[in-house]
Amino acid sequence: MQVAETISSVRKAVKAAHRRSKTIGFVPTMGALHVGHLSLIEAAKKDCDYVIVSIFVNPTQFGPGEDFQKYPRPLEKDLDMCRKAGVDLVFAPAPAEMYKSGNITWVTVEKLTDPLCGRSRPGHFRGVTTVCAKLFNIVGPDLAYFGQKDAQQAIVIRRMVEDLNMPLQIVICPTAREPDGLAVSSRNKYLNADQRKDAAALYRSLEKCRRMVEAGTTDTAALAAEMRKTLGEFPAIEIEYLSIVDAETLEDTDRIAGRALVALAARLGPARLIDNIIVEA
Numbered sequence: 001m002q003v004a005e006t007i008s009s010v011r012k013a014v015k016a017a018h019r020r021s022k023t024i025g026f027v028p029t030m031g032a033l034h035v036g037h038l039s040l041i042e043a044a045k046k047d048c049d050y051v052i053v054s055i056f057v058n059p060t061q062f063g064p065g066e067d068f069q070k071y072p073r074p075l076e077k078d079l080d081m082c083r084k085a086g087v088d089l090v091f092a093p094a095p096a097e098m099y100k101s102g103n104i105t106w107v108t109v110e111k112l113t114d115p116l117c118g119r120s121r122p123g124h125f126r127g128v129t130t131v132c133a134k135l136f137n138i139v140g141p142d143l144a145y146f147g148q149k150d151a152q153q154a155i156v157i158r159r160m161v162e163d164l165n166m167p168l169q170i171v172i173c174p175t176a177r178e179p180d181g182l183a184v185s186s187r188n189k190y191l192n193a194d195q196r197k198d199a200a201a202l203y204r205s206l207e208k209c210r211r212m213v214e215a216g217t218t219d220t221a222a223l224a225a226e227m228r229k230t231l232g233e234f235p236a237i238e239i240e241y242l243s244i245v246d247a248e249t250l251e252d253t254d255r256i257a258g259r260a261l262v263a264l265a266a267r268l269g270p271a272r273l274i275d276n277i278i279v280e281a
Helices: 007-019 035-047 075-085 124-139 148-163 186-190 193-214 220-232
Strands: 002-004 024-029 050-055 089-091 143-147 169-173 237-246 259-268 271-280
Touching: 002 007, 007 024, 007 050, 007 089, 007 124, 024 035, 024 124, 035 050, 035 075, 035 143, 035 169, 050 075, 050 124, 075 089, 089 124, 124 148, 143 148, 148 169, 148 259, 148 271, 186 271, 193 220, 193 237, 193 259, 193 271, 220 237, 220 259
Parallel strands: 002 089, 024 050, 024 143, 050 089, 143 169
Antiparallel strands: 237 259, 259 271
16 A cells, blocks of 8 residues: 655656556545445545545544644554555645645635535534645546535535536545444544434434334424424533524525425534434425
């Protein structure tokens, strides 16, 4: 497995892979890898001949007071996981390599970035779309893999690729979950034992919504009220948002008619956790 720290070395490796007619699969990450990332790598390995993983804690997607400084960076462990997973190349640049002279050019996706996480994290998605555009330009993948857990991010990136005619396909893979349903996340490490136990209520509330929709309830206010009731049994959980929106436009809806995204964000101790499911009526 090759480890590259510079843009030029990545491009050299990709050029060599293309000469051998290999398809390029790309998994962008911020490191602190877990089974969710490994599932993306596995999907990329299945579809593609040459798999690249980026490990870069992107400073431009963190706002003031967020956890950029303390975000876990176990690089050697991450590299070992990638090696064992059969990754061909890991791109692990320093911030100065990605933003050599400061950044005055930004990629902004409108409308889709306003609701959900966009309300409480202004500027977050501008950082995400810009760094992904840069990474796509550096790596030149045929396919790039994202997790459903970060549903809004995946939808925004897919729209950016479509609108800017980028020559790659975005693949969205299922959310990896712990046995109790909690979505696997690098930020789960922030939780103590009691908080970790309470965190499972997030998925229970989503599953309650799913069961209600399957039983015929489509009124989003009623669905949200029952979800809040479930979460209300755990005082330590502070709901940031709980929304049921159109699965493509992310617009609010009073009644589910077709595919809907049920998404929530909550704070539990030092951790901000997000999760979602897709329902259809």
